[in-house]
Amino acid sequence: MAREQRATGGGGGRAALLARTTLERLRSRAFLLVAIGLLLFYPSYVDSAQDLELMGEFFPSLNSMVIMIVFTMMAVGLNIVVGYAGLLDLGYVAFYAAGAYTAAWFASLQFEQVTFHFGAVGVSEDLPGIHISIWLVLLLAALFTTVVGIMIGLPTLRLRGDYLAIVTLGFGEIIPQFVRNGDSIAGFDLTHGTFGISPIDSPGFGSTLNDTFGLPESYRQATNAQELFFWTAVVLLLFTVFCSVRLRDSRLGRAWIAIREDETAAAAMGVPLMRTKTWAYALGAFFGGIAGAYYASFKSGAFPADFYFNISIFLLCMVILGGIGSVWGVIVGGMVLGWLNVEGLATIGSKVNEATGIDFEVPKYQFGIYGFIIVLMMLFRPVGLIPERRHQRELEEGVHDEPLYDATHEGN
């Protein structure tokens, strides 16, 4: 902003411009605050909203909201990889699985050979298995998933474009299969196979914090459990969005965008390709891990049936619908598709069936519908619903027009 003003120079225009940009900024800030406010107070008006005639059914329940927010978090994480750095990742579900299973390992009865408690709530002291406070588990999951991301990234990030996409798809298939078959790795039950691991401990702050600050002791035992899970999800989402926006504007973020735009040019300007790409992978995985672990704790289980290829595509669809690279767009895309997934399609389907009298199971065809959305968006509005400003400019000004001689496809 400041640079734009300087560039326009002094004179009378400057004051007007300053006023206009300040106004714009204020407006977007106000809009943001209203949106966050509406979201935070959703529990207090959801019941009355659902009672509305005609519209009421379109308001999701609190439980659905938690799922929507968790998936939106993952979409924002995926956006770091796909949107900022331009690396198509078709195996993001692997990070979701890694996060969920970290929660399952460190906050359940899974490893009953040991009994280790550290800040866990809602479980009796002598319960076997590892039980660590969910807040720490979220951190552990984030770190573990980051390591997984780096491990996947290091050997594969040398590849370009569609080859990389295929390799990530491969990992996205291998990890869930590993989880499914991991009930006897050399005789050791690591993942409990197709049954998954359940139950997983609830988040909570324990009795001491409850006595001093009135923070809820254990979410699942609280009377307003749904609201607590919801607010925590919102806080995690806000944290993800904040980090995501700050990262985009950081030195690292600019390096990602440079790589996305033109890898060869970026390398020539001294951007370390491998390190920058690996960071994109690691940080994208980081948020996927948090989301996965929180979701596992919310659902009180980690089941291998949840981690299939379609989830990766579903998340990718959120990013594309919202606008590749645009954080606000991805949030909108994530919430819309998340809603369609948990409630919307069923609601719309029953409405349509009522109105037309035909019997058509809309939710059954959900992935066909998502596929349709992907194709339509790519053909007619590749920038997404709320485009990233830079990306839109490029598409309009045609930076990407294929030159007759394509330097990136010549040997290097």
Next chain:
Amino acid sequence: MLVGLIVVWLLVNFFKDPSEFAAVFLIGLTNGTVYGLVAIGYTLVYGILQLINFAHGDVFALSGLVSFTVLVDWLGVTPADSTAVAVGGILFTLVVVMAVFATVNVTIEFVAYRRLRHAPRLAALITAIGMSFIVQNVGLALYDVDFRSASGLIPRTNVFEIGDVSYTWNKFMVILITVPVLVLLTWFVASTRHGKAMRATAQDRDAAAMLGINVNRTISVTFALAGALAAVGGVLFLTQFNMRYDTGFELGLIAFTAAVLGGIGNLTGAVLGATLIGLIQAFNEGLAWHAPGSDWTRSIVFGILIAILVFRPEGLLGERTPEGA
């Protein structure tokens, strides 16, 4: 090192139970042949557009389901019919389904990919994923979630028998149909005007256009060929195994792996890679001594895919491309 271990493992299995080994080998060969037909489709399209046509596997699955309609519902061929009727029915189905799916594949290219030819390559790839889901759901809408199969039409009498190992007509038919198809394809690509145009376009689209080659039509021809080959695969798969709307997803990925293993863009490579993958899968699932089993097939196939892409992206027979360097 790893290759050595695998060879040792295969040898031990061979000497423990040679007849089982041979039987598994034949199963692998049959599977590999079907994979090959699909893999060629990936390779042809990749060669000319540098696009991984994700929808290809689902086109294959849909073609198999449609051939069930033609063969069983329309023609009413049942295992009780004589072999001559069954063979005639299968050949007729082949012709119909090949024509239909050549058209379907050309339509997919026309509707979804043509507009994106000058867009960033990832845009076309993402569209292909979207198309894959659409085609899959068309299959779901038309055929629901039930499995279809037309196995048992060709009698399981032996072509030859060595000891305990028997090779049935049922399996031999796959080879009998595939080999002429491949010969025809090779002739088409190597000798006809269209084939030459395809190779020229694959090498350099702009230069081909400058020399008066109709690039759009050539790409359509490529997609038609790929669709027809997928349809052959679909019919053959239907006569051997069960299939339903989502069979194509996994099989497509396996076939793509085969294409990459052989060297993407290379027709012989695709067939070679597919045969190898078919054998690997059969050995993994069929051998008795220390085989990981079908639970791990996917991981093994993708492990191969990743290893190939990371260590030898040009595949077994391919040329080195900057993409993988």
